[in-house]
Amino acid sequence: MGGGGEGPAWRDSLPYYYCVKFALSASSTLFSTAGLVIFCVGVYAEVERQKHRTLEGLFLAPAVILILLGITIFAVSFIGMVGSLRDNRTLLKTFFWVLLAIFITELLLLFVEIIFEKQMNAVFHSSIQDGIRHYYDDLDFKNILDYVQQKFSCCGGDEFRDWHVNRYHSCNGSGPLACGVPYTCCIRKAPGEVINTLCGYRTLNQERLELVNTIHVRGCIHAVSFWFKDNFEATLGIVCSLFLPWHARPEETMTECSLR
Template sequence: MAGSTELITEAQNASPHLLSHLCCSFCAGDKLLIGALVLSVGIYAEVERQKYKTLESAFLAPAIILILLGVIMFIVSFIGVLASLRDNLCLLQAFMYILGICLIIELIGGVVALIFRNQTIDFLNDNIRRGIKNYYDDLDFKNIMDFVQKEFKCCGGEDYRDWSKNQYHDCSAPGPLACGVPYTCCIRNTTEVVNTMCGYRTIDKEVMLLQSFSLRKVALPVPSPE
């Protein structure tokens, strides 16, 4: 009878520890799978991008960002899973320290970006202009640029005139795209059919600028071609 009581007491004492152990393992394992997935997508995207590589800056390659995030998530989560499964105090402490360091780095990055706001904006605009030059040659950048312009109702980096950097949209270029902007710059009714020529010959026109987004991107209601 006394032995049974001791076993029950030990089981009751072990239950919270076991539950905590399982929760930690599950959470870390979940992040490990997500990290592996992000890493796989990043590697695949980078392999595809290399086939049609036109941009020199890694900043403009989302695949590079995905790979870095995937590697960090995978390594940190692996340490967490290993520490939880082996019940290793040193690994658990290392796991917590790494998480804390990542959080501190994120906070420092945000503060630095806020302090050097103008330099950050100039850096982003310069990279966006470089991407605009190869807009039709790099589908990776094109898809992101189209998404940003549609979602934030903006056009270009600093303003819509940035599109003159593209050889097809330059006002001296031949063809229907000359002196125009992509249709994703246009503000339209979602119930209407997309007019892909709504940005026809707008770079050399005066338009009403709409201040939008924190990066001083400019949205413009572009008239349809006459």
């Protein structure tokens, strides 16, 4: 009778065991591969950056961020992958607590950004202005800022007039870029439209209302901040869903099932 009492519990836990094992192994393998790719791209980018480096600072060295991000993703995912494949309770617990620590850290950083928004914006503004000042000297930063300005429909750090600090875009200059902004600040009338590279000509000395149909007058600091706030609920839901399978302590279920 004792053996018969254990039978139903075993049959109930077996499908759950294989589902959790497969899901965790597959996702961990995928993220491990992604982390390794990001790490390799970061190493290659950093090697190239060292050859043509003109600026200092971590903010202006995205290759370093890619390397650190790749190492973190690979290490954490590799622990989860090995733990799930070998049913190692210690590795699974480590994987869970590391994910929880990362999640809590992200929440704390978000709250810090909300509470000290003005101070954080001032730091970002100073860093972006330094990058704008050397915009044409550092291809790394130039590509990132161009992408952000196009992706988030923004211009400059705090506002479009931040481009005054660049010697080529300053209104005191005499070249074709003087008193203007890069074409990545311009508003596209239609998807795929070919933009005139001088579409931002003589815009820095105009009022915001005069430019609403020409360039994006909103700064990228505010645009990115609003994007994070708008997508916070969705991001929080996705992250929380990753922890749902752990409510029943699957590291114990997987270990017990493997022993049976």
